[in-house]
Amino acid sequence: MKWNLATGLAALLTLTTCGPIEDPRTFVDTQAVATEQETSAEVIGYSLGSKARGEDSQALATVRAIMPGIPPATVRPDPDLYARLVLQRFRPNGATLARVLGSLQEYRLLLGGANDDFTRVPQSSFDATSLLAALTISRIVCRSLVNPNQEFDDWQSILPQPPEEVSGNLRFLASRLLGVPAATVADSKIAELQALLASDGTITREHYIVPCTALLIDAEANLL
Amino acid sequence: MKKLLAVLVAWSFPLQGSQDLGLALKRATYLLVGEFPSEAAFQNATNVENYHAEVRRLFDHPGFYEMLLRYHELKFGVGLPLDYMEELLRTDIDQKQNKFAQIICGLDQSSDLQCRWASEDHKSNRNSCPTHWQVPVNVFWYPGVQAWVCPSLAQSCGQDLSRCFISFEDRDLAINSELGTTQAFDSEFAVIKSLSKQPAGIATAVVIANYPYTKILEPGLTAVDGAIAHFMRQKHHFDLDRVKVSDELSEVVNNIALTDTQFHLIHTGPDSHQAGVLSAFGWLRRYEKNRTRANQLYERLLCRKFTAELPRVFPQDPGNLRETPGCAACHKVLDPLADFYRQWGEGGQLYGQRPDGVDASFSGHQGTNLTDLANIIRGENAFATCSVQNAWQWLMGREFHRVEADLRTAFTSYFVQTDYSFRELLFAIATHPAFLESQRVDGAVADPLSDPPLGEAPGGGDLPECGTVDYATDIEPQITMCSGCHNSTSPARQGLTSLVTESEWRAAGAAAVAIMNSGQMPPGQAGPPRIGPVYDFKEAVRCWIGD
Numbered sequence: 001m002k003w004n005l006a007t008g009l010a011a012l013l014t015l016t017t018c019g020p021i022e023d024p025r026t027f028v029d030t031q032a033v034a035t036e037q038e039t040s041a042e043v044i045g046y047s048l049g050s051k052a053r054g055e056d057s058q059a060l061a062t063v064r065a066i067m068p069g070i071p072p073a074t075v076r077p078d079p080d081l082y083a084r085l086v087l088q089r090f091r092p093n094g095a096t097l098a099r100v101l102g103s104l105q106e107y108r109l110l111l112g113g114a115n116d117d118f119t120r121v122p123q124s125s126f127d128a129t130s131l132l133a134a135l136t137i138s139r140i141v142c143r144s145l146v147n148p149n150q151e152f153d154d155w156q157s158i159l160p161q162p163p164e165e166v167s168g169n170l171r172f173l174a175s176r177l178l179g180v181p182a183a184t185v186a187d188s189k190i191a192e193l194q195a196l197l198a199s200d201g202t203i204t205r206e207h208y209i210v211p212c213t214a215l216l217i218d219a220e221a222n223l224l
Numbered sequence: 225m226k227k228l229l230a231v232l233v234a235w236s237f238p239l240q241g242s243q244d245l246g247l248a249l250k251r252a253t254y255l256l257v258g259e260f261p262s263e264a265a266f267q268n269a270t271n272v273e274n275y276h277a278e279v280r281r282l283f284d285h286p287g288f289y290e291m292l293l294r295y296h297e298l299k300f301g302v303g304l305p306l307d308y309m310e311e312l313l314r315t316d317i318d319q320k321q322n323k324f325a326q327i328i329c330g331l332d333q334s335s336d337l338q339c340r341w342a343s344e345d346h347k348s349n350r351n352s353c354p355t356h357w358q359v360p361v362n363v364f365w366y367p368g369v370q371a372w373v374c375p376s377l378a379q380s381c382g383q384d385l386s387r388c389f390i391s392f393e394d395r396d397l398a399i400n401s402e403l404g405t406t407q408a409f410d411s412e413f414a415v416i417k418s419l420s421k422q423p424a425g426i427a428t429a430v431v432i433a434n435y436p437y438t439k440i441l442e443p444g445l446t447a448v449d450g451a452i453a454h455f456m457r458q459k460h461h462f463d464l465d466r467v468k469v470s471d472e473l474s475e476v477v478n479n480i481a482l483t484d485t486q487f488h489l490i491h492t493g494p495d496s497h498q499a500g501v502l503s504a505f506g507w508l509r510r511y512e513k514n515r516t517r518a519n520q521l522y523e524r525l526l527c528r529k530f531t532a533e534l535p536r537v538f539p540q541d542p543g544n545l546r547e548t549p550g551c552a553a554c555h556k557v558l559d560p561l562a563d564f565y566r567q568w569g570e571g572g573q574l575y576g577q578r579p580d581g582v583d584a585s586f587s588g589h590q591g592t593n594l595t596d597l598a599n600i601i602r603g604e605n606a607f608a609t610c611s612v613q614n615a616w617q618w619l620m621g622r623e624f625h626r627v628e629a630d631l632r633t634a635f636t637s638y639f640v641q642t643d644y645s646f647r648e649l650l651f652a653i654a655t656h657p658a659f660l661e662s663q664r665v666d667g668a669v670a671d672p673l674s675d676p677p678l679g680e681a682p683g684g685g686d687l688p689e690c691g692t693v694d695y696a697t698d699i700e701p702q703i704t705m706c707s708g709c710h711n712s713t714s715p716a717r718q719g720l721t722s723l724v725t726e727s728e729w730r731a732a733g734a735a736a737v738a739i740m741n742s743g744q745m746p747p748g749q750a751g752p753p754r755i756g757p758v759y760d761f762k763e764a765v766r767c768w769i770g771d
Contacts, residue, residue, distance in 0.1 A: 045490050046491040056641060060652055062634065067658065070628065077254065089260070095405075
């Protein structure tokens with residue numbers, strides 16, 4: 001059967017005259033109204049009927065009142081998405097991002113990623129292997145973020161201030177990589193990171209790779 | 225006992241009342257959209273009301289789609305290796321697969337995109353025509369970018385190359401590229417990845433549009449993205465009949481942009497062989513045997529497991545597993561459930577002939593096809609409970625503890641009450657006081673809740689006791705709710721089971737009860753019936769057939 005306006009209307013007429021209750025299967029002839037770019041309709045073809053409902057405050061209050069008092073468990077970020085999600089916070093999709101992710105592919109399984117058919121599911125906790133893989137990945141990711149060289153095309157450092165502004169840069173990195181408000185990053189944390197800069201003189205962006213790596217493998221960033 | 229458990233749990237877990245909204249927002253934002261909250265979001269979420277508003281905002285974030293797709297991919301466990309593509313190639317062109325029009329693209333030294341026939345690859349790395357003959361074409365996978373090709377290739381593959389299958393020299397680059405953002409594209413990888421994810425795509429698109437979650441099993445419902453549209457438009461290369469692509473669906477995919485990375489719902493109308501996720505290629509091919517398919521849906525959609533102790537001495541020929549001691553405990557349920565899949569072939573025979581109807585049963589309901597199975601599952605409270613359990617585990621990082629039985633019931637009831645709004649379920653969990661706790665516990669749960677029981681109506685609770693029901697008095701006057709469409713003379717019947725006579729009701733009554741229980745039918749229902757004529761009718765039928 002050719003799916004065109006005529007058969008669509010015929011189907012619609014047939015269906016709406018069928019039975020005492022209105023049939024929700026209203027046919028939408030997308031051919032007649034849509035172009036290739038117009039795919040915003042939520043369902044193409046027959047209607048799916050009514051949407052689900054929205055929030056029911058009263059019923060929700062009842063659910064919230066039940067509180068056996070057991071907190072959430074720690075959750076490890078999905079190892080298959082880990083590097084992509086970190087990079088996408090700072091970098092646009094494109095060839096450079098794809099190339100960096102491509103270079104990290106070989107570490108994905110070591111990090112605890114799933115295989116093709118999910119007979120091996122993503123690891124939900126860390127072991128020595130995945131921690132070492134996370135360390136390696138973090139170094140590569142950090143280079144691409146704080147001191148990208150020509151390998152990374154036109155990417156610029158994400159450091160908001162000149163390298164010598166250590167405290168401001170470290171606070172920025174800690175806030176963005178740990179996912180906490182900048183104001184809540186403790187001074188002691190900044191001092192610890194500063195100790196990792198390990199510079200005997202002029203501070204360059206390169207020096208920030210180590211504290212950045214330390215932040216990416218920090219428990220606060222990896223155990224939600 | 226419950227009180228004792230509660231005391232033990234309170235003793236075991238160091239908390240009570242210490243909420244951390246910032247920490248909860250970080251967790252919710254990361255899990256639901258894959259980012260950390262902005263400074264502004266942190267500053268806003270300083271009281272519970274504002275925290276709720278921030279969580280609500282996440283559902284409109286573009287990252288929500290991606291994380292939801294991943295969630296469903298993991299829950300359904302669907303993924304296929306690349307070589308599954310080959311079985312879909314047409315072999316009816318001179319019985320030779322090398323007629324396949326595949327081209328290889330790559331970047332030259334000046335980063336210009338060049339494409340050539342794959343068949344020429346073994347000869348040299350160059351095109352078969354002189355450079356000055358090459359013409360530019362706009363490639364379909366990255367609008368605005370041109371590739372240089374020989375005229376013969378442009379003629380065969382079209383001015384956007386969409387009529388050919390593309391291989392890219394730098395495979396890693398292609399695999400990690402978002403469609404429409406780089407020059408790199410690999411058809412095989414993109415298509416098999418999307419076909420694998422299709423069941424997850426159906427469920428994700430249902431949630432994004434906030435349709436009832438029961439629609440993930442809707443007969444005739446599928447989902448297509450740009451990569452699958454690219455595949456489906458190549459009838460000359462692929463045997464689309466094998467993946468049951470109807471003419472209607474083929475026509476519709478012409479409207480999907482090839483660079484579209486999101487799945488779109490397509491509903492081609494009732495088809496008794498279809499059941500949404502359960503009949504998607506990615507599900508059927510990933511789980512090749514009917515028993516495996518049945519086992520997986522039992523576990524993944526109903527959160528139930530077949531577990532039994534094997535016989536001490538395993539018989540060499542166990543005979544009928546449904547009856548053999550030691551095997552029957554599971555197989556008397558598993559095998560009739562697997563029978564629903566007999567309309568589809570197993571493994572490489574997936575594309576074989578399909579019998580019109582089979583005798584299958586599950587949870588006390590008889591059925592003949594996948595649509596019946598979908599309706600039985602949707603009519604089970606276990607489906608709602610399992611959806612709650614899965615969502616809870618996603619956000620809370622652990623299963624329900626035994627002392628949280630009431631909480632699971634309450635979430636399930638709320639889920640059903642919102643007409644299976646998965647978004648509202650996620651919102652309810654991410655704003656529940658337990659989620660806001662500042663403490664964290666280990667993910668291992670030593671005292672998990674038992675599997676959701678079968679045979680309960682959606683929303684939970686015991687079924688009311690049955691009185692005396694008479695077909696002529698209690699049922700026949702009401703059958704017009706169904707027989708308007710479910711009759712053998714209606715032009716709109718379209719393969720629907722006839723529900724006009726007493727014998728037809730006797731045969732199909734259980735399936736009718738299941739589908740009414742799920743709130744799918746009669747048309748116009750806004751969720752499972754709790755009261756009113758449809759509820760009364762459904763109960764009358766249930767009691768009459770002696771369920």
